[in-house]
Amino acid sequence: MLQFVIRRIIWTIPVLFLVTFFTFALVRAIPGGPFDFAGDKSLPPTVVKNLEAKYHLNDPLWQQFCSYLIGDAVCRPGKQNGVASKGVLLGDLGPSFRYRGRTVNDIIATALPISAQLGFMAVMLGMLIGIPAGIIAALKHNTPIDYTATFIAVLGVSISNVVLGPFLIWIFALKLGWFPVATWAAEPLFSNIAEKYIAAGEQVPMWVNLIPKPTKEFFMHAVLPVVTLGTALSASLARLTRGSLLQVIREDYIRTARAKGLRERAVIVTHALKNSLIPVVTILGPMFAGVLTGTFVVEQIFAIPGLGRHFVTSVGNRDYPVVLGTTLVYAVAIVIANMLVDITYAWLDPRVRLE
Amino acid sequence: MSRNKWIILVLVLALAVVALGACGGQATPEVVEKVIEKTVVVTQVVEKEVEKTVVVTEVVEKEVVVTPTPEPATKVTLNLNLGTEPPTLDPALATDTTSIAVIGGLFAGLTWIDVETNEPVPYLAESWEASDDLTEFTFKLRQDNNWVKYNTGTGEIEVQRPVTAHDVVYGVKRTLDPRTASDYAYVLYIIKGGEELNTADLDALSEEEVQALLDGVGVEALDDYTVKFTLADPAPYFPAIASMWVAMPMPQEVIEDKQERWIEPGIIWTNGPMVLVEWAHDDHLVLEKNPNWWGADDIQIDRIEYVMITEASTAFAMYEANELDSAGVPLDEIDRVKSDPVLSKEFHSAPIPCTYYYGFINTKAPVDNANVRRALSAAIDRKGLVENVTKGGQIPANTFAPEMIFGSAAGDPDIAPWALPEEMGGTGYDKAVEMAKGWLQEAGYNDGSELGTITLMHNTSEGHARIAQAVAAMWKDALNVDVAIENQEWKVYLNTIKKDTPIEEVPHVFRLGWCADYPDQNNWLNEVFNPEIGSNRIRWNNQEFAELMRKARASLDPEERKALYKRGEQILVDEEAAIAPIYYYTTVTVTKPWVTYRTWGTVGPPGHHLWKIDWEAKKAALGLK
Numbered sequence: 001m002l003q004f005v006i007r008r009i010i011w012t013i014p015v016l017f018l019v020t021f022f023t024f025a026l027v028r029a030i031p032g033g034p035f036d037f038a039g040d041k042s043l044p045p046t047v048v049k050n051l052e053a054k055y056h057l058n059d060p061l062w063q064q065f066c067s068y069l070i071g072d073a074v075c076r077p078g079k080q081n082g083v084a085s086k087g088v089l090l091g092d093l094g095p096s097f098r099y100r101g102r103t104v105n106d107i108i109a110t111a112l113p114i115s116a117q118l119g120f121m122a123v124m125l126g127m128l129i130g131i132p133a134g135i136i137a138a139l140k141h142n143t144p145i146d147y148t149a150t151f152i153a154v155l156g157v158s159i160s161n162v163v164l165g166p167f168l169i170w171i172f173a174l175k176l177g178w179f180p181v182a183t184w185a186a187e188p189l190f191s192n193i194a195e196k197y198i199a200a201g202e203q204v205p206m207w208v209n210l211i212p213k214p215t216k217e218f219f220m221h222a223v224l225p226v227v228t229l230g231t232a233l234s235a236s237l238a239r240l241t242r243g244s245l246l247q248v249i250r251e252d253y254i255r256t257a258r259a260k261g262l263r264e265r266a267v268i269v270t271h272a273l274k275n276s277l278i279p280v281v282t283i284l285g286p287m288f289a290g291v292l293t294g295t296f297v298v299e300q301i302f303a304i305p306g307l308g309r310h311f312v313t314s315v316g317n318r319d320y321p322v323v324l325g326t327t328l329v330y331a332v333a334i335v336i337a338n339m340l341v342d343i344t345y346a347w348l349d350p351r352v353r354l355e
Numbered sequence: 356m357s358r359n360k361w362i363i364l365v366l367v368l369a370l371a372v373v374a375l376g377a378c379g380g381q382a383t384p385e386v387v388e389k390v391i392e393k394t395v396v397v398t399q400v401v402e403k404e405v406e407k408t409v410v411v412t413e414v415v416e417k418e419v420v421v422t423p424t425p426e427p428a429t430k431v432t433l434n435l436n437l438g439t440e441p442p443t444l445d446p447a448l449a450t451d452t453t454s455i456a457v458i459g460g461l462f463a464g465l466t467w468i469d470v471e472t473n474e475p476v477p478y479l480a481e482s483w484e485a486s487d488d489l490t491e492f493t494f495k496l497r498q499d500n501n502w503v504k505y506n507t508g509t510g511e512i513e514v515q516r517p518v519t520a521h522d523v524v525y526g527v528k529r530t531l532d533p534r535t536a537s538d539y540a541y542v543l544y545i546i547k548g549g550e551e552l553n554t555a556d557l558d559a560l561s562e563e564e565v566q567a568l569l570d571g572v573g574v575e576a577l578d579d580y581t582v583k584f585t586l587a588d589p590a591p592y593f594p595a596i597a598s599m600w601v602a603m604p605m606p607q608e609v610i611e612d613k614q615e616r617w618i619e620p621g622i623i624w625t626n627g628p629m630v631l632v633e634w635a636h637d638d639h640l641v642l643e644k645n646p647n648w649w650g651a652d653d654i655q656i657d658r659i660e661y662v663m664i665t666e667a668s669t670a671f672a673m674y675e676a677n678e679l680d681s682a683g684v685p686l687d688e689i690d691r692v693k694s695d696p697v698l699s700k701e702f703h704s705a706p707i708p709c710t711y712y713y714g715f716i717n718t719k720a721p722v723d724n725a726n727v728r729r730a731l732s733a734a735i736d737r738k739g740l741v742e743n744v745t746k747g748g749q750i751p752a753n754t755f756a757p758e759m760i761f762g763s764a765a766g767d768p769d770i771a772p773w774a775l776p777e778e779m780g781g782t783g784y785d786k787a788v789e790m791a792k793g794w795l796q797e798a799g800y801n802d803g804s805e806l807g808t809i810t811l812m813h814n815t816s817e818g819h820a821r822i823a824q825a826v827a828a829m830w831k832d833a834l835n836v837d838v839a840i841e842n843q844e845w846k847v848y849l850n851t852i853k854k855d856t857p858i859e860e861v862p863h864v865f866r867l868g869w870c871a872d873y874p875d876q877n878n879w880l881n882e883v884f885n886p887e888i889g890s891n892r893i894r895w896n897n898q899e900f901a902e903l904m905r906k907a908r909a910s911l912d913p914e915e916r917k918a919l920y921k922r923g924e925q926i927l928v929d930e931e932a933a934i935a936p937i938y939y940y941t942t943v944t945v946t947k948p949w950v951t952y953r954t955w956g957t958v959g960p961p962g963h964h965l966w967k968i969d970w971e972a973k974k975a976a977l978g979l980k
Contacts, residue, residue, distance in 0.1 A: 032847055037849050043538055102636070110636050174675055181669065301666055303665070318846055
């Protein structure tokens with residue numbers, strides 16, 4: 001097990017390197033640069049030159065990539081002008097080109113915890129509704145309960161967040177007035193630590209932002225976006241659970257279990273259910289990684305200051321370091337999620353060995 | 356997991372980046388559009404402030420601070436939507452309307468663009484004098500303006516020191532210093548020595564040479580409260596430039612100490628009517644009144660809470676839920692708002708200093724013929740377009756510069772009367788179509804289909820697409836011209852329509868907008884279309900126009916300048932029809948009845964701190980005590 005984890009982590013290094021490399025190359029292959037224009041106005045070449053010098057964009061590409069990876073000290077020795085970068089290896093993701101004065105580390109430390117809070121609650125809701133609904137539908141196969149559950153699940157998958165979000169706002173915020181329309185209201189649980197950083201004019205670290213204070217304010221703001229995001233997730237989980245459980249129930253070993261006189265409850269819980277969750281777990285990994293690192297549409301509709309918007313807008317702004325930073329965060333999340341999925345496989349299915 | 360899976364993962368990520376590149380444009384509306392969606396919010400304010408009081412009380416108990424903070428409920432609070440995170444609050448680096456809106460409240464420049472008249476009026480400078488040849492401007496500064504800082508620990512606003520002429524000199528030189536890398540530094544090239552400093556390669560120079568360049572900039576402090584600018588060319592519009600963020604005073608000691616982080620709350624020194632209290636990035640930003648400001652008695656708003664909501668329909672929903680004082684109206688909601696008995700009274704559309712236009716590539720056949728361009732321009736039914744497609748009360752445009760700009764000839768029927776409806780003094784669309792057919796025949800085409808397919812390109816956006824489809828249909832109906840509509844992501848698009856793109860890759864017609872930096876035609880006709888200086892995307896080379904611009908720039912007589920610019924407009928949009936102006940932008944908003952005074956579509960910063968609200972009415976509506 002430990003050996004498996006270590007080998008996995010070692011494998012992560014070339015993967016992340018390739019992700020960085022391809023993202024770096026591709027984002028620079030898109031026409032247009034970060035400083036071509038301010039709004040509608042094309043900037044004079046002299047001004048663009050100053051900006052490119054400041055952010056080292058006039059260096060050769062290999063040197064920029066080298067600087068990005070292992071820092072200016074190694075890759076551009078002796079040249080002290082502009083913004084210094086320590087390199088990704090030392091955890092410095094560089095400055096944002098668009099938000100002058102903020103670094104990508106600052107942006108991620110502020111935005112990622114908010115996306116993670118939203119994503120975590122949404123996946124929890126999705127699992128809480130989706131998996132039991134799928135199980136019930138499968139056990140009551142071809143009954144009105146099954147049809148109803150399947151219908152609702154198909155509906156949930158089909159209705160996009162773009163529709164559901166404004167619809168929920170219209171009903172529950174405007175007509176009924178139960179919840180606020182939009183925005184996020186997380187305050188760090190360790191607010192005294194956060195205040196120290198704020199008073200010193202420094203960036204509040206990510207771990208402080210991550211855990212919210214469980215106030216009424218926080219949950220009231222969270223309900224609509226979490227339901228919007230969680231509905232779609234629960235619908236796809238329900239369909240998957242139902243389909244998978246139906247397949248497992250028809251397997252020979254289930255018939256054997258029944259034949260040897262096990263109670264139905266034991267057959268389902270110990271034998272069928274555990275095995276049928278393998279496809280569900282497979283999809284849960286990337287699902288977690290995806291929503292924890294930010295969901296553009298829901299964040300946009302509910303004006304939630306998460307990472308999702310940076311993921312999308314940074315490409316439009318040609319804000320290279322932010323594109324790279326957010327992609328790396330996503331890649332790391334995917335890698336970790338998939339590793340956890342593989343470990344869960346071994347627990348769910350005795351035939352799977354991690355070696 | 357097998358190796359194949361890893362490879363697939365990498366490829367998927369790579370593809371995702373490409374896909375994002377393809378659709379990122381919609382999420383990033385360019386500046387012109389952002390101007391329109393300005394908005395205002397309300398409820399949570401009070402709850403949050405209650406929590407704050409608790410903190411303050413604790414402080415009082417421990418440290419026995421004498422100054423009591425006013426009761427939260429008595430703080431007159433205005434809630435506005437910025438629409439997006441301001442990219443910076445550093446006056447030297449700001450380029451966009453969001454940053455400038457906040458900077459306009461935080462900092463005070465030498466002059467201020469009056470929100471009603473759009474002309475520069477005294478601000479930090481009590482008065483100014485210009486030399487007879489308009490190359491030297493001397494500003495006398497107020498002596499009662501101080502740098503202040505908000506203490507995030509105690510909540511006090513602390514006075515630092517007086518603002519002096521040296522701060523202005525530092526600010527101007529900092530903007531021009533190439534190491535600052537300011538986007539808008541070029542606006543200050545009008546100052547003597549400015550361009551030399553900004554374009555120098557400082558790495559290649561010795562320290563003495565760098566110092567000589569810095570000293571060579573034509574801005575000096577004659578004494579602590581007098582600053583003199585020496586210009587490279589006469590500039591009658593310089594007092595307007597002096598209002599701009601890039602020429603504001605800046606606090607040297609803080610900037611040098613804290614570098615790029617100097618704009619964070621608790622660090623930043625400001626000298627304007629408001630102070631920065633809180634800036635939660637991408638979420639909200641709070642300003643409070645500066646009691647030390649010279650005009651503090653005239654400012655009713657104690658606190659402005661800005662949220663940053665990009666989605667117009669969400670901001671509008673917050674307005675309807677009484678969480679907002681004012682909001683931009685999304686295009687889809689305009690019909691409903693206009694017919695709603697309550698909302699229609701709160702609805703208002705006001706002009707803003709921006710123009711939507713179609714540019715022709717003047718060297719690309721068949722639009723290299725002035726008569727063809729005129730025919731196409733005249734065949735756009737501007738009135739029909741604004742009434743049925745854009746629906747925001749936009750004004751049909753017959754010139755490039757809108758009304759608020761000095762030297763503008765907007766609505767003057769001497770220029771392109773065929774672009775205006777009859778009630779605005781023009782010929783109306785029916786006659787314009789007849790004229791267009793005549794011009795087409797003069798150009799040697801009996802029917803529009805002989806032109807071949809005209810390519811019309813716009814940047815990817817639903818709004819631009821609707822307009823392009825409408826215009827294509829008008830050209831087809833009126834002149835039987837075949838039009839192919841194309842669109843590209845914003846930055847790709849701007850690269851495509853550059854003047855050095857090969858002629859076969861550029862469209863015949865492209866769309867763009869322009870908004871005022873300062874209220875003078877120099878910022879419009881000269882900076883955008885002078886074939887010798889601007890970006891010249893329309894690829895023309897009209898020497899008469901260039902000569903007019905040169906004369907107008909140097910002229911000391913305002914009436915003569917107006918006449919020169921009017922002639923310039925006549926050439927640009929009528930005789931040559933190098934561009935087809937379509938409409939002047941408006942901002943379409945709803946405002947709650949308790950807002951008793953607000954500003955509309957300003958050229959300079961919007962001056963939110965000048966708004967007035969009936970606080971009792973707002974509290975009653977929100978159910979507060």
